[in-house]
Amino acid sequence: MNAPADPADTLRASLAALLDGLPPKSAAGAVERLIANYRGATPTDAPILRDRADVAAYAAYRMPATFEAVRSALEAFADAVPGWTPGSHVDVGGGTGAATWAVTATWEGTRPVTVLDWAEPALALGREIAAANPALRDARWQRARIGAALTLDSTDLVTVSYVLNELAEADRAALVDAAAAAAQSVVIVEAGTPAGYDRVIEARDRLIRAGFRVAAPCPHSAACPIVPGTDWCHFSARVSRSSLHRQVKGGSLAYEDEKFSYVAATRLPAEPAPARVVRRPQIRKGQVLLDLCEADERLRRTTVTKRHGDLYKAARDADWGDAWPPGTAESGDPVS
């Protein structure tokens, strides 16, 4: 029997097929309109994704990146709750469903999935693309407006991906409260910008006040050690560029790096990483510099040199966003 297809490949093929029927200039034009819209004032009173052209452009242009960002966040979360698999999933502000694809790429099997969004064209296209993913075949795509009246059915996992920044403060609070009331675990992903990080921290504080513990990326559930306004915690996920990307952005790079901020919080017993690598490691001759966020609520730079033996080898392999040291719940066998 053939191995099941990687959802990332299936998603890429479905998105490419979506553009097949469209003249290349019209897809690129729709992307440019969309980028201009997103540069305008958000939150807006009505959906930005208004018709199929908008949504096809969003899906083809942004979905591979939001999918990879959410997948990275979910992998870090999964490492902190080994053995756990969500039995049900609700994706709020799910649009065309990037986070639902990321959940199926992180945990095998099928589960009831509900996608909520106020933009009907996004839900319709999401449903269409999801037909290619067996784990999403029975997903429910439902119209819902995020606001004070939002309530969610009880579920194991709620994802909120690239949504908070489109909402007014009261709606952000209502969404996080509704997620905390309904879910065992909540994963929130935003753009890796100072504004995205602010939204993540605001949600993180709210989830902790509701009784959740942070499972990733933070090694603890105390306050973030970053002094507000001086820096922002974010990570990076590599995304292959589509031909549409190359048309819109020019150049011939085969990939780009999507920057994102996130928090995964849970009521489950979790094993957060003892420390996390919060910048790209700097590899020098005979040494690696690692910037770590540590369990004692500090940011610290550590230097791992050749004298550290196996730990040095591990440091050379360490990536921005990884748990440190290896050998903890996140990284497999201990390194002596």
Ligand SMILES: C[S@@+](CC[C@H](N)C(=O)[O-])C[C@H]1O[C@@H](n2cnc3c(N)ncnc32)[C@H](O)[C@@H]1O
């Ligand atoms: C940037 S898109 C992200 C879509 C998807 N979660 C992803 O990661 O690709 C933001 C989504 O939030 C939805 N949204 C924004 N404000 C909303 C509201 N007040 N109620 C419901 N959905 C909303 C939009 O329609 C859109 O689908």
